[in-house]
Amino acid sequence: MGLAIVSSRAHLGMDAPEVAVEVNIAGGLPGMSIVGLPEAAVRESKDRVKAALQNCGFDFPAVKITVSLAPADLPKAGGRFDLPIALGILAATRQLPGKSIARAEFIGELSLDGRLRPVHGALSAAVAAGASGRQLLLPRGNLAEAALVADADLLGAEHLLEICAHLSGADRISPPPTQPPAYSSSPLTIEDLSEVRGQAAARRALEISASGGHDLLLIGPPGTGKSMLARRLVGLLPPLPDAQALEVALVSAAASGLFDVGCWGQRPFRHPHHSASAAALTGGGRVPRPGEVSLAHRGVLLLDELPEFARNVLESLRQPLEDRQVTVARVAARTTFPADFQLVATMNPCPCGYRGDSVAACRCTPDAVDRYRSRISGPLLDRLDLHVEVPRPPPGRLLRVTAGESSNDVAARVAAARQVQLDRGWVNARLPGARLLETCRPRRDGLRLLERAATRFGLSARACHRVLRVARTIADMDGAVTLDQSHVSEALSLRQIDRR
Ligand SMILES: Nc1ncnc2c1ncn2[C@@H]1O[C@H](COP(=O)(O)OP(=O)(O)OP(=O)(O)O)[C@@H](O)[C@H]1O
Numbered sequence: 001m002g003l004a005i006v007s008s009r010a011h012l013g014m015d016a017p018e019v020a021v022e023v024n025i026a027g028g029l030p031g032m033s034i035v036g037l038p039e040a041a042v043r044e045s046k047d048r049v050k051a052a053l054q055n056c057g058f059d060f061p062a063v064k065i066t067v068s069l070a071p072a073d074l075p076k077a078g079g080r081f082d083l084p085i086a087l088g089i090l091a092a093t094r095q096l097p098g099k100s101i102a103r104a105e106f107i108g109e110l111s112l113d114g115r116l117r118p119v120h121g122a123l124s125a126a127v128a129a130g131a132s133g134r135q136l137l138l139p140r141g142n143l144a145e146a147a148l149v150a151d152a153d154l155l156g157a158e159h160l161l162e163i164c165a166h167l168s169g170a171d172r173i174s175p176p177p178t179q180p181p182a183y184s185s186s187p188l189t190i191e192d193l194s195e196v197r198g199q200a201a202a203r204r205a206l207e208i209s210a211s212g213g214h215d216l217l218l219i220g221p222p223g224t225g226k227s228m229l230a231r232r233l234v235g236l237l238p239p240l241p242d243a244q245a246l247e248v249a250l251v252s253a254a255a256s257g258l259f260d261v262g263c264w265g266q267r268p269f270r271h272p273h274h275s276a277s278a279a280a281l282t283g284g285g286r287v288p289r290p291g292e293v294s295l296a297h298r299g300v301l302l303l304d305e306l307p308e309f310a311r312n313v314l315e316s317l318r319q320p321l322e323d324r325q326v327t328v329a330r331v332a333a334r335t336t337f338p339a340d341f342q343l344v345a346t347m348n349p350c351p352c353g354y355r356g357d358s359v360a361a362c363r364c365t366p367d368a369v370d371r372y373r374s375r376i377s378g379p380l381l382d383r384l385d386l387h388v389e390v391p392r393p394p395p396g397r398l399l400r401v402t403a404g405e406s407s408n409d410v411a412a413r414v415a416a417a418r419q420v421q422l423d424r425g426w427v428n429a430r431l432p433g434a435r436l437l438e439t440c441r442p443r444r445d446g447l448r449l450l451e452r453a454a455t456r457f458g459l460s461a462r463a464c465h466r467v468l469r470v471a472r473t474i475a476d477m478d479g480a481v482t483l484d485q486s487h488v489s490e491a492l493s494l495r496q497i498d499r500r
């Protein structure tokens, strides 16, 4: 009697794999069945589609309707297939010209009166449709989000009848106006660096960290401004270029289904509580969802009070720190999420917090201090380029120091230092080992100092490479071409834990 095939897309992590919605009309007992791993919301499509078609004045034939969502092994969720199913029925029953649906893709949930409701995953569907060169028709409520994809050919509609009129040629939908997405001024910059008083050394470390993308650990007694400083790192970083802004938007949409267009171009700032589970950090869920490490992609992940995180949680960070991506494998599907974030962490020097403090006395046993520090030893510590002490200033001193530089002033210098690096191809923290010496260009006095320090403090080769990368950043902030002793010496002074 009739067969129609409509193109649509599923939503899986950051991807939108193609789904062929096949509708077959045959003689037999009247009824409709949907096959191809549909979840509950997709199975309920039957009732929504039937009501919508009838309420729009179409004929819902009393025949056997089989809807197949292919490939069958792909999990399918949500009401996004309502629209392609409805169009498939109309085409299979010759209420719409079959040719009209061939060149486009469709997603959209139907309400019972035929209006189109926005769906999750419109952004990834727009990316995928753009790459396939096909037009995507979707609910108007999804249009702003999908329009962030520059090369997508999109049409938005409010109602099933609008789409039908467009497809039959009776009344074409006009394409949305093209305008580049607006960059939002980040609400994160409300926390300004000028609020942090004193702590010149830690502020300098924060600027080096921002300039070269170096991971940073702040160590000090309670109440000295560690958390304050750490929270202000993201406000020093330059805005994201479009391609990276899209990656960030796709990860965010993989977590919540939708992307808030008001956040376009903002670097993410994630600060999970220390009670967070390993799955919350690295991702999980029956349908894979990104964890904090991926939600912080291209932005900052703050682990405040680092030793308070459970050991297995810190362990779970090793792989994403190494690979800069995480693969979440679940029964339903496996997906890879990016996880290229900048890490900033804070800790006290000992369990009571006052070890080495000028005012309060530490009450911890050496054993307790060792246990506390060993929680973050090894690979995690190795990854942190900068370890900096944030000591307590002399009493009353804070009240007397004047406000420091604002985030904007520092961010302008950071942007300049980063530009030098981008012209070379990498931000210094990501400089490949093979390019290290030719890029860092240490002079003989710089190298000699590094060798002496390596012997004295027993630095590993990896730690030496980190020192060189940090020294390169300090030289870039200076506008220097080669690394001299002063750059290396400052970089060495920013690895306090190695010296203990
Ligand atoms: N350098 C500073 N400049 C301005 N205010 C500060 C400074 N240090 C601390 N404060 C004040 O103390 C409060 C606590 O600071 P913060 O939370 O950053 O301390 P912390 O070092 O993270 O301490 P803890 O180890 O207990 O987490 C801040 O909210 C701020 O009001």
Ligand SMILES: [Mg+2]
Residues within 6 Å of the ligand: 226, 227, 228, 304, 305, 346
């Ligand atoms: Mg704190």
Ligand SMILES: [Zn+2]
Residues within 6 Å of the ligand: 350, 351, 352, 353, 354, 355, 362, 363, 364
């Ligand atoms: Zn102590």
